[in-house]
Amino acid sequence: MVKQVAIISGGIIGATAAFYLSYLKGHESVAVTLFDEDTGQATKAASGIISPWLSKRRNKRWYALAKQGAELYQQLVNDAQLSANAYCRTGTIVTRKDHADLLDLYHEAEIKAAQTPAMGNVELLSSAEVKRRMPILTNPPEGVFVSGGARIDGQHFVAELLANAQQENLAVVNQRVSLDGSGRVLTEQGPRQFDRIIVATGAWMHETLKPLGLSLKVRPQKGQLIDLLVDMPASWDNMPVMMPESMSDIIPFNHGKLVVGATHENDGGFDLTPKEAAKNQLFENAQYFIEQLSKAQITDMRVGTRAYTDDFSPFFGILPTMPSILVGGGLGSSGLTTGPMIGYHLAQSILSSHLVDWNHYTKPIGTYIS
Ligand SMILES: Cc1cc2nc3c(=O)[nH]c(=O)nc-3n(C[C@H](O)[C@H](O)[C@H](O)COP(=O)(O)OP(=O)(O)OC[C@H]3O[C@@H](n4cnc5c(N)ncnc54)[C@H](O)[C@@H]3O)c2cc1C
Incomplete structure (x- = not known):
């Protein structure tokens, strides 16, 4: 049976996850609906610099995510056949x-x-x-x-990823949605039940997770x-x-x-x-x-609007209290660089049972969500 997947967010995490859910092995087994309100989106407002290697930051997990994120770009550009408007390796x-x-x-x-x-x-x-x-x-x-080093145009980048996925298994719905206490997505057309939900609502994530009785520390x-x-x-x-x-x-x-x-x-x-x-x-x-x-x-x-955690680190994972919901966020000022890796891993975890160890990139999500 085809699994119904929802993504709440059309930012860099949501759009990359949508693309990989339409591209990786097993994508025929899922139908994806992406909800995005768009207001204040960091991805389309961003400067677009992809060059993490000489950062003054000394956070090993962040660096692993950012370094591999910069590498993933070159593969993602090939996989999704993105145009030079979206990504350009200028140095x-x-x-x-x-x-x-x-x-x-x-x-x-x-x-x-x-x-x-x-x-x-x-x-x-x-x-x-x-x-x-x-x-x-x-x-x-x-x-x-x-x-x-490279520059991307965030707006073009996510638009091209989504257009690509729409040719396969993605439907995009431009509206603000919320979750209810049992994990249904409340849309303007009424509640909808999904098998898996990716929540990557950036700076708005605390509000999105609140109905589940969760508190997320992002500012x-x-x-x-x-x-x-x-x-x-x-x-x-x-x-x-x-x-x-x-x-x-x-x-x-x-x-x-x-x-x-x-x-x-x-x-x-x-x-x-x-x-x-x-x-x-x-x-x-x-x-x-x-x-x-x-x-x-x-x-x-x-x-x-960027989203920061207390330790300035991005996070992603599966909610222990509701395993059908996956989250990713807290990307701060380098989120265009780290976001695609998170989108990739979240998509991969829905499509495959063979997973890499996420502890290499992020502390357990309990560090950020209580
Ligand atoms: C000015 C600026 C410059 C930057 N420059 C760079 C840079 O050069 N390099 C770099 O690597 N990073 C940069 N960043 C950081 C990077 O842009 C962000 O970290 C990253 O884009 C965040 O992506 P995201 O997917 O987590 O969130 P976002 O891109 O913010 O996406 C979240 C989306 O969820 C939607 N949403 C929220 N709540 C709901 C809801 N209830 N229902 C439906 N939709 C909802 C929002 O409207 C938004 O569209 C910059 C950021 C800013 C603001």
Whole structure:
């Protein structure tokens, strides 16, 4: 008999899980319905940088998830035949203000790259060499270039994954839903019973799980970024992403689009209003490196809500009190990088009885849910 599966969320976890439930071995045995309300979604607001290897974080489980997440991207792009609008391996340039710190970073990068094929080549670049790779910069810093780094457009990315899965076994329903105490999904059309449910509602997850008598420790964080449209030659397409130390990232897309972000506002909660002060701060950060920018080139401001756990770690697993429900979340500021691995593992666990040990990536979910 075909198993009925619900996914609550069309963010990066939900969309990747939906894709793999339509693609992996055994997908013929499931019919999937994805519910997504969309408001405040972090995935479509995100800057889109996939480059975890030189992070200052020292959390081993997070690093295992992020490192393998970055590797999974290349496979996922092939599996789902994603377009260059969704994913592009442009390389990333990471900077340090202090030259000695940059040399340390370069040596760390060389050691990691020798064990991590997905990182590609690592190069120490002078400011003139950075300028050659990013001709738009008028004040280029020196930096470490990692050729395996990539940028994604979160909105395109999830739309393409879902369109792919819709050709197989996925139905998408754009509405807010809730759970009742017995684990039914309450939709605008009435309650629905599913064999398995994936809940990945990001910053809204505490509210989603509440009717089950559960309390989840996640807090929302507001993130804002600006999009600019700059007149530049087609030969400048595919410039690398720049991640300057303690300043906003600059993510060049093709056809003159530049994304600058993002803010991390702990007191912003679920507020989705774009703020002038953030716009000015992001613009000034970008203008430090690209003097000729003008505010008139700002075409959009995007706002999303990230979800953080107390120990800043993502989590995923099966609810011990209701094993038909699987959860994944708490992705914080690197969720585009870690989210696809979680979506993959959740899908795999529904389709197959052969599972890898999740403790390698996450503490038991009881750490986060009480
Ligand atoms: C400004 C910004 C910049 C970022 N930049 C990067 C970056 O460069 N690199 C990186 O790796 N990460 C980045 N992140 C982090 C990353 O975007 C998030 O961690 C990740 O996208 C979270 O994915 P998610 O699937 O857990 O949640 P989300 O993407 O938030 O998706 C959750 C979805 O569930 C829906 N939902 C909630 N409740 C319900 C309900 N009851 N019924 C139906 N639907 C519901 C929401 O509307 C939403 O669509 C950034 C985040 C922000 C905000």
